Every structure is written in structure tokens, then in C-alpha cells.
Amino acid sequence: MRARVPRSSSPSARSVSSRPPRCCVNHTWRFITNWDYSLGNGGSALPWWKILASNRREGRDHATKRCGCRRAMSEGSKGPERSRRRGVIASRRRLDRAMSQAGFRTQVALAERMAEREGLDSPPTYLVSRVFREQPVDPTSLERVAATLGVESHTLYRTSSEEVQEEEEDAVPSAGSGAPDGTPTPSPPMPPPSSPSPRRFWSVPLILLALILGISIVFGLRNPPESTFTDGGESPVPVETPVRTLALLQPSEGGEEAETIYSVVYAALESIEPRLFSPLASRTLSFTHPQEAREKLGVEEVISIQWLEEGRHRGLLLHLHDARGKRLLWSGAWPATSPARLADRLEKELLRNLRLLRAGKERVASLYPGEAALRHFLAGRNHQSRANTELNIKRAISRFEAALLASPDFAQARAGVCLAFLDQYKRGEDLETLSSARRACAVARKLAPDAPLVRGANALALMYAGESQRALQEIEEALTLHPDDTDLLRWASEILLSRYTATGDERFAEKALSHAQRATEIEPGYWKTWLVLGRVHYYSGNPRKAREATARGAELDRNPILLTNLGSIEFCLGDFSAARNHFEEVRRIAPDSYIGDSFMGSVYYMLRDYEKAEQIWSSAMRKLAEDGDVEDHAGWSTLAQIHTFLGRRELAREEIRKAIRRAEADLASEIGMAETAAYLATYYLLLYELDSPGGPTPAEAATIRELIRKGESVPSPHGQARLAEAHMKLGEMEEAVRHYRAGTATCPGFGGHPPLDPIRAWIAERETGGDATPGPPETALR
Structure with a gap:
């Protein structure tokens, strides 16, 4: 009876036998290469290079059946007996499952982790x-x-049940083999054991086989095989294409904001490429350099996050690090509280950009601004977040131009240039400046039509060009796409407020107030949101709420614009002392600006100190001319009134003509039409008083009445005061009193306007039967 070595179920008892006798080798190689069968059956069997890929265990089993090689191998019938090499054998299936659960994608990554864990010089x-x-x-x-996989070693042992299963699988014929009717085809007849094969045929296949096996072993060591698993994790699924591994590194700075953006990028990558994204090390490890992360994690690609901060604006750059080096994957900028639907943009654009870069197409870098351009842009926007002084405007323009030099197709930088030119236009109203702003906005609109900054800048350009309806449509469409963008909400409030002052339609005021309040809720730490809210409250007839909102803004940034508005509100409420304090602070902060001087001159004008008022107002208008700012028609008219009270009629006539030219230009461009019409009516009446003591002609009176009709819808208190003055000079005291009461109900301080003294006297005479001494009202003396 043949002696058989039983196969033990214990892995440690399994051994590798000593060298087999020659007959076993002959029959094993003869079966694997199919050399004799190819010759004996007319070449109908499979060629040897395909048979080489089959299981070698079949060859050994065949050799055992032919000449009892198992007995010979167990007994070591020939040759000197060698000592057996013993050890344990692990199950490949269990190893693959454990490696997948531990998060390793390759055997190289596992070996590197072992080296790192055990402090080895090189991976095993x-x-x-x-x-x-x-x-x-x-x-x-x-x-x-x-231990590296995080499991017990005995759970990786290969058991006898797995070995029996493999033997049964080896015994099953491959699919598609057999006769055409589906019945299995019997194996080709074995040659007689006594028929020897010519020795000359053995040398060639043995040499080829040795070469193939050697190359396979070397290649296998350098590139260990990878496997993916089914959801059940029980059986390996062959990988059809190479699987890329991708890791996202956490930013090293930025705090909670950067962590939030990291989560957004993480989610976007998971949603677009779940098979290619490796969560390993994304949340737990950090490296000093992305290429170091690539090598230590054993991944093909690493995405790094670069976080930029400048004031209230943020920037983000994503770089792809792979065998080709570092390449820009995505970049963008936004206000800190308004990420502009970042998740949607990343999910859509990251997949496209990854495919382009993997295909070797480097045009992704031309689609986005680089680091230098992004830093210049953020610095420019930071200058625009401050007060709109001439110096801040010039600094912003220089920064945006530097950004465009680095990235000519940077749409947001062109929108920033547009906004800066519009700020310049508000100061000087140069039509060429407005044209430059519109050209910059048009280019930005073509490059990025849905970007919130681009849409908002274009809407403001339309408003200043007199196309208020198109401006309103543009800003509303932008808010539909980006409802939480504070800049868009501010600009929408400004456009709606301009429509309200032009038409008196309360619906515009209500929407403007809603947008302004929403902006302060989203970004309460930004002073411009409170500035706009205060303006909306003031023009809507609520100066006390306007004072509260403007004071909140002044707590954040005590700049000349906020302090001037705060002083004007106190002026409206009749508290001239508080107003004077604010205007004095403006003069200290910005001694070269005309704003502080002009409003301080108005305080002395209301107090009837005409000499002091004339001195301060003249200084203010000189500074205005030196700064190149837009001419203030209200300033020229106030100076003309002061010179009238001082008896300097020629100076008054010259100054009121300047006021008329400026007001006519504003009316033609639809800037505050109702309010400007009311002002212009009083300017014409004052000019007719100075030029012709008999008053206006019937044609001139008809022109003035048409202006008054246009100004009837003016909602502002100072506009109501101007209408009262116009009706008084036309002898229509009932209408004059009506507008006077409407204006002083909101702003009692305006009742002290010197040209309105006759109205106050007329009211006092009708109500008390006495005579009222001309002068400022009691509320103005506080």
C-alpha cells in the first residue's frame, strides 16, 4: 500500500517536502507545458504559454497519479535527504479582508506602515x-x-477547509470547455509511461519557464497585487483597471473656517469619486510636505489645501500632487460669511479638473487665478471694505491691476476694478470714469456671468448710468442665485433706496429695509451693513432707528462716513450740540476732507452765525475742488443763501448758478429725481429773486411748478423742507405749511432752516394769534 502523508488542519503542522525525485519533475513539467500532448494530438491542445498560467497543483497531482511521486516525495527515495522547512501559512482571502478593513490599499503601504511601526530602515x-x-x-x-493590520494572528491562518475548497475548484473544468452539445470533453489520453520523451525537447521549455518565473517573482515583489472586495467582504473581486488612491490633507492654518471648508472639499471628493478617494489620513494625519504624504501613505495622488485670509475676505487654493509634481486644481475667493455655493461649484468643477490633469492637460491653471493673483485680489477687496477715500480707491485699483497681470482672465479682479471706478465716479462724476467702469464690468460679465461680485458690480454700474430698472433686475437675479451674499444685499438696498427716493413708492423702501436687515444678521461685524441700514431707516422717515443702526456701525469703525451720517441724524433730530461733536471728530480724523467742514458750517448756519458759517463753508468747497470730488449742489446753494443773508448778492448769484448746473446734470441722469427736482425748484426761485426783483415770468413759473410736481413724491424730510420753501416763495402758504409739517414731523431740526422762518411765523400767528420772532426752533437750541 502506498504511504500518504495526511494533510493536517493545523497550519503550523504544514510543511514543505524535500526535493522530489526526477520522475515527478518530468511528469510535472510535461503536464504543465503540454509538450508531449501537443505533439501527440496534432497540436489540438492549448499551447504551452497559456497552460503556464494554470494551477501548478494539477501538475503535481498528475505526477502523483502517473508514477507515485507523492510516495517518492514523502519517502525521499532518491538523493540525500534534506531538513524540512516548517512554518505557518496565511489565508490570502483573510489577509485581503483584514487589509481592506484597516484601510490599506496596497501591500507596499502595509509594508511601509510596518517599517514605521517597528522603526525599520526599509519596508519589509x-x-x-x-x-x-x-x-x-x-x-x-x-x-x-x-499586529500592523490590527487583528489577532490566528485569524489569518489558512485552514484545511480552504485547501480542500481550492482542490475542488481546481478539479472543476473551466467554463466553455467540452463538446458543442455542452457535454464535457474527456482529457486527452496519457502517453504510456514507458515511452520516453526526447531529451532535446526539454531544454527549451525549461529555460523559458525559468525566465518567466524569475521575471514574475521580481515584478511581483516590486508591484504587489491589489484586490478590491465585494460589499460582503467574503471573496476578492479582480480589478479590471488600475485603481487610483487619493488623499486630502488638512490645512495647517485657518481655524474653524478652514476646517469647515475642508469638510466641504472632503464631501465633494467623496461624492464625485467614491472609489478613488481614500479617507485614510485625511482626518488623522498631517505632513510637512504633500510629497512626503504621498510616499508615506502609499497613495498616487494627494490634494493639499492652501487657505488665505485678508480682512473679511477668504481665498482657497487646491493643488494636486502626483508623480508629475504640484499642479493647480482649483482656486476661488469669497466674503468670509458668504461662500457663494462653494459645495456645488467644487462638486461640479473638481471632477472635470481631475480628469483634465490626469489626462496630462495643463489648461486647468489658466481657468483659475494663481496664488499671487489671489493675494492681490484679496488685498484690493480689503481696501474696498474701508471708507471710500481717494487713497483707498487708488490702492484698490493698483492691487486689482496686479492681479490681472498675473491672471488676465480673473473675472472677479475685473469686477473689483469696475467697483473702484464707480467709487471714483461718485466722487467726481467723470463720464470717462463711468465708461471705464462699465467696460471692466462687461469683460467680467463675459468671463463669469454668475459670479456674485460680477453681477453686483454690473448692477451698480447700470444704476449710475441711469438704467435703474435694469440694475434692479440684475441685482434681483444675482440674489436669487446667492441669497446670503452680504455685498449683494447691501447693493440691492442701495439700488432700491435710490428707486424709493426717485419715485416715493413705499414698496421699494420695504424691500430695501428687508435686504439691509438681512445683511446685518449675516455679517453683524461689518460696518457697511449698519451704514446701509441706517440710511434706509433715515430715508424711510425713522431717524431714531437710523441713529441706533449708524451708532452700531461707528462702534465697529469710527470712519468719517459713519460719523458724518451720525452727525446728520443728530442734526435732523435737532440736537445740534451732539451733531457738532461728531463733525468735530470728523475734522480731526480727516482734516483734509471737506465733509467735516461742510456739516460744521451747516450747524453755524442753522444757529444764524453767518460769518462763521461762510468761513467754514468756503473752506469746505475749496477742499472739495482740490480733492476732485463731485460738486455738491446743496453745498453751493447753502453758501449762496449765506451770502444772500450777508448782502453779497453777486457772490450769491454766482454760487446759485453752480448749484443749478450740478442739479440739472443729476436730474438728467435720474439721480434722486424727486428730491433733486424739489431742490432745483428752490434754486430757480432764489436766482430769480437775485436777478429780477419782480419774480419769475409766467413761463419760468410754469417750469418751477413742473419741478415741484415731480418733487411731490419726495419722501425725505429735507426734500419736504425744500418743497415748503418753494411753495412759500410762490405765495402758496397752505401747501408750504403742509410740507413744513411733514418734514419737521420726522426731522424737527429742519424747522430751523433760515429760509423757512416766514413759515414758522405764519404758523405761530394762525395758531396763537401772536407774532413769532424769526430764529431757530427751541429743539435746535439743545
Whole structure:
């Protein structure tokens, strides 16, 4: 009876036998290469290079059946007996499952983790490869692998049930083999054992086989095989195409904001490429350099996040690091509280950009601004977040131009240039400046039609060009796409407020108030949101709420614009002392600006100190001319009134003509039409008083009445005061009193306007039967 070595179920009892006798080798190689069968059957069998890929165990089993090689191998019938190499064998299936659960995608990554864990100089790739090829290893070596995988070593042992299963699978014929009717085709007849094969045929296949096996082993050690698993994790699924591994590194700075953006980028990558994204190390590890992360994690690609901050604006750059080096993947900028639908943009654009870069197309860098351009842009926007002084405007323009030099197609930088030119236009109203702003906005609109900054700048350009209806449509469409953008909300309030002052339609005021309140809720730490809210409250007839909102803004930034508005509101309420304090602070902060002087001159004008008022107002208008700012028609008219009270009629006539020219230009461009019409009516009446003591002609009176009709809808209190003055000079005291009461109900301080003294006297005479002494009202003396 033949002696058989029983196969033990214990892995440690499994051994590798000594060298087999020659007959076993002959029959094993003869079966694998199919050399004799190809010759004996007319070449109908499969060629040897395809048979080489089959399981070599069939060759050994065939050799056993032919000449009892198993008995010979077990007994060591020929040759000197060698000592057996013993060890444990791990299950490849269990190893793959454990490696997948531990998050390793390759055997190289596992070996590198072992080296890092054990402090080795080089990764033990040979040991890992041997374990995964189900070769016997020392139990201690398997324990090292198991410890790195985070499992017990005994859970990785290969059992006898798995071996029997493999033998049964080897015995099943391959699919598609057999006769045409589906019945299995019997194996080709074996040649007689006594028929020897010519020795000359053995040399060629043996040499080829040795070369192929050597190349396979070397390639296997350098590139260990990878497997993916089904959801159940029970059986390996062959990988059809190479799987890329991708890791996202956390930013090293930025705090909670950067962590939030990191989560957005993380979610976008998971949604667009779940198979290609490796969560390993994304949240737990950090590296000093992305290429170091690539090598240590054993991944093909790493995405790094670069976070930029400048004032209330933020910037983000994503770089892809792979074998080709560092390449720009995505970049963008936004206000800190308004990320502009970043998640949607990333999910749509990251997938496209990854495909382009992997295909070797480098045009992604031309689609986005680089780091230098982004830094210049953020600095320019930071200048625009401050008060709109001439110096801040010039600084912003220089920064945006530097950004465009680095990235000519940077749409947001062109929108920033547009906004800066519009700020210049508000100061000087140069039509060429307005044309430059519109050209910059038009280019930005073509490059990025849906960007919130681009849409908002274009809407403001339309408003200043007199196309208020198109401006309103543009800003509303932008808010539909970006409802939480504070800049868009502010600009929408400004456009709606201009429509309200021009038409008196309360619906515009209500929407303007809603947008302004929403802006302060989203970004309460930005002073311009409170500035706009205060303006809306003031022009809507609520100066006390306007004072409260403007004071909140002044707590954040005590700049000349906020302090001037705060003083004007106190002026409206009749508290001239508080107003004077604010205007004095403006003069200290900006001694070269005309704003502080002009409003301080108005205080002395209301107090009837005409000499002091004339001195301060003249200084203010000189500074206005030196700064190149837009001529203030209200300023020229106030100076003309002062010179009238001082008896300087020629100076008054010259100054009121300047006021008329400026007001006519504003009316033609639809800037505050109702209010400007009311002002212009009083300017014409004053000019007729100075030029012709008999008053206006019937044609001139008809022109003035048409202006008054246009100004009837003016909602502002100072506009009502101007209408009262116009009706008084036309002898229509009932209408004059009506407008006077409407204006002083909101702003009692305006009742002290010197030209309105006759109205106050007329009211006092009708109500008390006495005579009222001309002068400022009692509320103005506080």
C-alpha cells in the first residue's frame, strides 16, 4: 500500500517536502507545458504559454497519479535527504479582508506602515509579499503582519477547509470547455509511461519557464497585487483597471473656517469619486510636505489645501500632487460669511479638473487665478471694505491691476476694478470714469456671468448710468442665485433706496429695509451693513432707528462716513450740540476732507452765525475742488443763501448758478429725481429773486411748478423742507405749511432752516394769534 502523508488542519503542522525525485519533475513539467500532448494530438491542445498560467497543483497531482511521486516525495527515495522547512501559512482571502478593513490599499503601504511601526530602515516588502503569496513563514513574522493590520494572528491562518475548497475548484473544468452539445470533453489520453520523451525537447521549455518565473517573482515583489472586495467582504473581486488612491490633507492654518471648508472639499471628493478617494489620513494625519504624504501613505495622488485670509475676505487654493509634481486644481475667493455655493461649484468643477490633469492637460491653471493673483485680489477687496477715500480707491485699483497681470482672465479682479471706478465716479462724476467702469464690468460679465461680485458690480454700474430698472433686475437675479451674499444685499438696498427716493413708492423702501436687515444678521461685524441700514431707516422717515443702526456701525469703525451720517441724524433730530461733536471728530480724523467742514458750517448756519458759517463753508468747497470730488449742489446753494443773508448778492448769484448746473446734470441722469427736482425748484426761485426783483415770468413759473410736481413724491424730510420753501416763495402758504409739517414731523431740526422762518411765523400767528420772532426752533437750541 502506498504511504500518504495526511494533510493536517493545523497550519503550523504544514510543511514543505524535500526535493522530489526526477520522475515527478518530468511528469510535472510535461503536464504543465503540454509538450508531449501537443505533439501527440496534432497540436489540438492549448499551447504551452497559456497552460503556464494554470494551477501548478494539477501538475503535481498528475505526477502523483502517473508514477507515485507523492510516495517518492514523502519517502525521499532518491538523493540525500534534506531538513524540512516548517512554518505557518496565511489565508490570502483573510489577509485581503483584514487589509481592506484597516484601510490599506496596497501591500507596499502595509509594508511601509510596518517599517514605521517597528522603526525599520526599509519596508519589509519581501516578507509581506511572501505572506500574501501563501508561502510558509515564521509564526513571529505573521504576528508582525497581524499586529500592523490590527487583528489577532490566528485569524489569518489558512485552514484545511480552504485547501480542500481550492482542490475542488481546481478539479472543476473551466467554463466553455467540452463538446458543442455542452457535454464535457474527456482529457486527452496519457502517453504510456514507458515511452520516453526526447531529451532535446526539454531544454527549451525549461529555460523559458525559468525566465518567466524569475521575471514574475521580481515584478511581483516590486508591484504587489491589489484586490478590491465585494460589499460582503467574503471573496476578492479582480480589478479590471488600475485603481487610483487619493488623499486630502488638512490645512495647517485657518481655524474653524478652514476646517469647515475642508469638510466641504472632503464631501465633494467623496461624492464625485467614491472609489478613488481614500479617507485614510485625511482626518488623522498631517505632513510637512504633500510629497512626503504621498510616499508615506502609499497613495498616487494627494490634494493639499492652501487657505488665505485678508480682512473679511477668504481665498482657497487646491493643488494636486502626483508623480508629475504640484499642479493647480482649483482656486476661488469669497466674503468670509458668504461662500457663494462653494459645495456645488467644487462638486461640479473638481471632477472635470481631475480628469483634465490626469489626462496630462495643463489648461486647468489658466481657468483659475494663481496664488499671487489671489493675494492681490484679496488685498484690493480689503481696501474696498474701508471708507471710500481717494487713497483707498487708488490702492484698490493698483492691487486689482496686479492681479490681472498675473491672471488676465480673473473675472472677479475685473469686477473689483469696475467697483473702484464707480467709487471714483461718485466722487467726481467723470463720464470717462463711468465708461471705464462699465467696460471692466462687461469683460467680467463675459468671463463669469454668475459670479456674485460680477453681477453686483454690473448692477451698480447700470444704476449710475441711469438704467435703474435694469440694475434692479440684475441685482434681483444675482440674489436669487446667492441669497446670503452680504455685498449683494447691501447693493440691492442701495439700488432700491435710490428707486424709493426717485419715485416715493413705499414698496421699494420695504424691500430695501428687508435686504439691509438681512445683511446685518449675516455679517453683524461689518460696518457697511449698519451704514446701509441706517440710511434706509433715515430715508424711510425713522431717524431714531437710523441713529441706533449708524451708532452700531461707528462702534465697529469710527470712519468719517459713519460719523458724518451720525452727525446728520443728530442734526435732523435737532440736537445740534451732539451733531457738532461728531463733525468735530470728523475734522480731526480727516482734516483734509471737506465733509467735516461742510456739516460744521451747516450747524453755524442753522444757529444764524453767518460769518462763521461762510468761513467754514468756503473752506469746505475749496477742499472739495482740490480733492476732485463731485460738486455738491446743496453745498453751493447753502453758501449762496449765506451770502444772500450777508448782502453779497453777486457772490450769491454766482454760487446759485453752480448749484443749478450740478442739479440739472443729476436730474438728467435720474439721480434722486424727486428730491433733486424739489431742490432745483428752490434754486430757480432764489436766482430769480437775485436777478429780477419782480419774480419769475409766467413761463419760468410754469417750469418751477413742473419741478415741484415731480418733487411731490419726495419722501425725505429735507426734500419736504425744500418743497415748503418753494411753495412759500410762490405765495402758496397752505401747501408750504403742509410740507413744513411733514418734514419737521420726522426731522424737527429742519424747522430751523433760515429760509423757512416766514413759515414758522405764519404758523405761530394762525395758531396763537401772536407774532413769532424769526430764529431757530427751541429743539435746535439743545
